[in-house]
Amino acid sequence: MFIDIFIVIARYRGRFLGILTVITLISLGIALLWPKTYMSTAKYVQYDSSVSGSLGGLISSFTNLPSGGEKVNTEQSTIILRSRTMLDTVIEEFDLASVYEKEIQEELRLKLEENTIIEEIREAGIGFNPIVSVSVSVLDRDPQRAKEMVEFYLEELDDRMVEINQRNAQRILTAYEARYQQNLTDLETATQELVDFQKTYGILEPQTQTAALIGNAAQVKAQMTALDVEIGVAQSLLSASSGEVTELLERKRQLEKTYNSLIVDPVNATRSPDEVFTDATLDVFPALEDMPTLAAEYLRLFREATVQQEIYKVLLPQYEQQKMMVMESNSGLELIDQPNLPTYKEKPKRAFIVIAGFFFGLFAAFFSVSFADFIRKGKKGEQSEAYQKYQELMSVFQKS
Missing domain, CATH: 1.20.58 (Methane Monooxygenase Hydroxylase; Chain G, domain 1)
Structure with a gap:
């Protein structure tokens, strides 16, 4: 079996080597001409960096009342990064319609999603574990733009998280303020009634x-x-x-x-x-x-x-602390790795392209010489039945 294969290759070695060489050279040319793509990456974690956090915990332990307000957590931060609003903001900021040469907004979003890599690093263990850190990467032909896009992602994320945290804290402050003002009125009324009595x-x-x-x-x-x-x-x-x-x-x-x-x-x-x-x-x-x-x-x-x-x-300490929470609202994001300016391409992987082209050339060359040998044998009558089916197939295509 293997000897037959080598005999066929040897018989048509010129064709075999020609096809293999041409396809390999084409893959090499593609690898060399393929535009370079660079990747910039940043990594962040989230902490509770509120200045009054310890005070809030102490007060809450005595009063059993909520303080601060619901804050955006790390899970939710990744949702914000992947949101349509975030994508549209990045597209508009960097005029990606001209960069990607697309006019339809949905296509621009899909292209940006392809070039944006958000990776969640979770705690080791079995089951659903909390996120430890998040890395944000952007692929672009311009290394400087890739770096600036990552920076913009993080700045916009921080602003949106601060806005949401502040809005949640303000909502609780409004409730505390209303109850506090009511308490002042009730206290003044009760005190005056006691004094009058x-x-x-x-x-x-x-x-x-x-x-x-x-x-x-x-x-x-x-x-x-x-x-x-x-x-x-x-x-x-x-x-x-x-x-x-x-x-x-x-x-x-x-x-x-x-x-x-x-x-x-x-x-x-x-x-x-x-x-x-x-x-x-x-x-x-x-x-x-x-x-x-x-x-x-x-x-x-x-x-x-x-x-x-x-x-x-x-109410008074809770009310005062909640006002501090509103003023101190922040995202809690801390960068572990700053966005880097890439100096080496991320894509294309030229070696992989050339190797893939070489193996495809082997397959194409072998198929070509095997088919040529099949035709030769058919004309000699060595594979008359198969060759006749081939001729019938070709005649059908010619008639159609």
Whole structure:
């Protein structure tokens, strides 16, 4: 079998070598004339480079409230790089319609996608692993333009990520600001209501004031009881119209007035129970029978003011930190490798072209000499059946 092949090649060696030489020379010419293409590459990673990031984490650990806003991650950055908007921006920036000699926008995008290589480097392991870094490469006939296109890709990516991050942070800031302003209004209202209540009823410490009122009432009641004993003794020894009995009865009337004022009417509980309470002092402390209702109302107002104050303590640092987040919005991109100015071509691979041309020449030359030998044998009648089918096929083509 192999000897037959070599015999055929030897018989038609001139044709074989001619075809092989011509095709190899053509492939060499193609390799030499093929325009050179250069590739510039840059690589980046993404960090959380927010200045207030540590502060935000500390505040969030205490408040359990979101801060900062949703940020564009590395996965999403590759989506932005491959987006139609990004492609159109690059095409317009570098006038690629004249570079690629195409007018249809869809064809320009396809050509740019072919010349743009975005490679994601992921953590080693099984399954879907996060991206560690991303490399961006651009192929172009002009090495300087390739470098500038990579730089533009990264600058545009950074701007778009900052814009999205800032918009997300601003959205959260708006929510915080609205709640913060509402809290200021509620806090001012609650504080004013508590102050007005205290001015009206004098409630400052319900528990302490109630104890003081009860103590004063008990002292007055004890004095009234002792005075009743004195009045009984005096009436048994003196006439009812005597001055001493009259004085004791007046003292009893004053003590009853004082006691009733403590129980029913507002009085100044800080005064001694022996003092007579005037109208000017009747609006400082409430009566004992009103204390449960007033104490409940005071505690409600005090609780509302306290709640609003605690809300203020939570919202204020979050609100201030969110304003910092908006001002500090950034992409978090850090370049590992700067875009390089290529000095050696990426394409064409001339050696591969010549080798491929050589092997194709071998195949074409062998096919040619094999076919020539087939015709020779057919004419001699050595392959009459196959040669007849060949002649029939050729006659069919000639008739058509």
